[in-house]
Amino acid sequence: MKPEFQWANAELSARYNVTPLTPAFRVDPQFEADVLEGLDDDQKHIPSIWLYDRRGSELFEEITEVAEYYPTRTETRLLAGLAPELESEIGGVHSLVEIGSGSSRKTRLLLAALGSLGRYVPVDISSDFLRAAAAGLARDFPSLSVQPVVADFTQPFALPSAGRDAVDSAGNLGFFPGSTIGNFTPDAAVALMAQLGRTLGPRSRLLIGVDTTQDPALLIPAYDDAAGVTAEFNLNLLDRINRELEGAFDRRDFRHLARHDPHQGRIEMHLVSRRAHEVRVRGRTFAFAEGETIHTENCYKYSPGQFLRMAHAAQWRCERSWQDGGRTGFTVYLLRREA
Ligand SMILES: C[S@@+](CC[C@H](N)C(=O)[O-])C[C@H]1O[C@@H](n2cnc3c(N)ncnc32)[C@H](O)[C@@H]1O
Structure with a gap:
């Protein structure tokens, strides 16, 4: 680990409720x-x-701000609509684990709506950006424990320990927005979702955004x-x-x-x-x-039928979905781990 990286971690940990970045990957x-x-x-x-x-x-x-880039706007609208319903849907979740968290901007909608959350684990490969996003969230949600992990999420990685106080009977909630799953071929997407199921553990759920646009x-x-x-x-x-x-x-x-x-x-x-x-x-x-x-x-751009077949092959079943009624058909799915 480089000295400036250690220093930035120490400063971050001292100022906010953020654990040091967990470097699971050498870039x-x-x-x-x-x-x-x-x-x-x-x-x-x-x-x-x-x-x-x-x-x-x-x-x-x-890119997410340019007029032509419809996915972020569409998904954010869907998340704003579904967030208030989510607590009663899943209840009592302690840990939110975001896959490819980027700026964590959409996450704020979930953090504000899910009263039971005690910790947030953003996972991303872009370490500097992850560190800044984690600090911003810890500042704005002071009761939340923020535990960023630098990892290639296509490779097995361990979640940091939730600690003794965590009530995890409801399992972890994975959050995989941005239609990032679309960056993977069908076979690779199935392998990734199966691997995420193993990482998130028993009784976990996965809230995942998938773009279906073909126009x-x-x-x-x-x-x-x-x-x-x-x-x-x-x-x-x-x-x-x-x-x-x-x-x-x-x-x-x-x-x-x-x-x-x-x-x-x-x-x-x-x-x-x-x-x-x-x-x-x-x-x-x-x-x-x-x-x-x-x-x-x-x-x-996976159609609902195609995506649900892939999810099923990866041992996830769909509990609910929210679809954009406009031209994009962008869909957010709430999946539950089968095994
Ligand atoms: C399409 S962006 C989505 C960002 C954000 N989740 C959103 O919805 O706006 C993909 C994000 O995943 C991260 N990422 C892409 N591939 C990754 C990988 N294999 N492992 C870890 N992070 C990855 C990128 O750094 C980026 O933050």
Whole structure:
């Protein structure tokens, strides 16, 4: 652990009811391995997890504010409507565990509505951003114990101990908003939901937001906004590689592309090379043809039928759902662990 990281943790813990970040994951070796391996493939690709360094998380927050990006607005509206009903629906939950928590902005709706909550465990890979979000929540909800965990949630990770006072007979409540599940192929999404079930434990529930939109007229602008914020989010990956992996990308040689694949039911994000050229990263050379792309993100839009089949395969059953009545069909599901 770097000294400044320890210092920031100590200061945070002293000032707020926040435990030090639990570093369950070492970023650098995995980032390097994924980038070098992905750039070597026939279809170049880099997993979307690496879009989220501190700058990437800030840019994602900006995306949620652009007019074209409907998912955040739609899901927030659904959560505001369902939050008052949630307490009677699940009752007595002590721990809220958020998967890919980002700014934790939507979480505030749940924290305000669920009187029984004693602790909040936000889990995210973007450690600086997670630390700042956790401090803000601890300040605004002083009776809550906030226990941030830095982890790759696709890998098994342990929840911090809830302590002796925790009343956990109702199980943990997982919260997985933002349609982040759509970043995973169907098989990977089933594996992830099964793994989350094991992490959350017996009697747990999962409140999960899933986008179902298939209308390209909504989708393309949402992932390629006029102000260029999503383009900047995508191109920031090249800056990150330059900064952290001795990369020599010139971002002017690439442009952002959002592409709808109706057969797979997904939006893809790519970085398109504007010309034939070579780039060095960590001492290795990668050749790009003109028009060749690096595939950087998938956003699957799972229909309710498709999603519920996947949830069932991962041992979750649906207790309730709330669907947007407008053009998006965005749905929030309350799932209960079967085993
Ligand atoms: C689409 S954003 C959603 C943010 C927020 N939950 C929301 O609804 O606005 C995805 C979040 O998950 C985090 N993330 C993505 N992949 C991750 C992974 N494999 N492990 C941990 N965090 C991840 C990102 O850092 C980011 O904060």
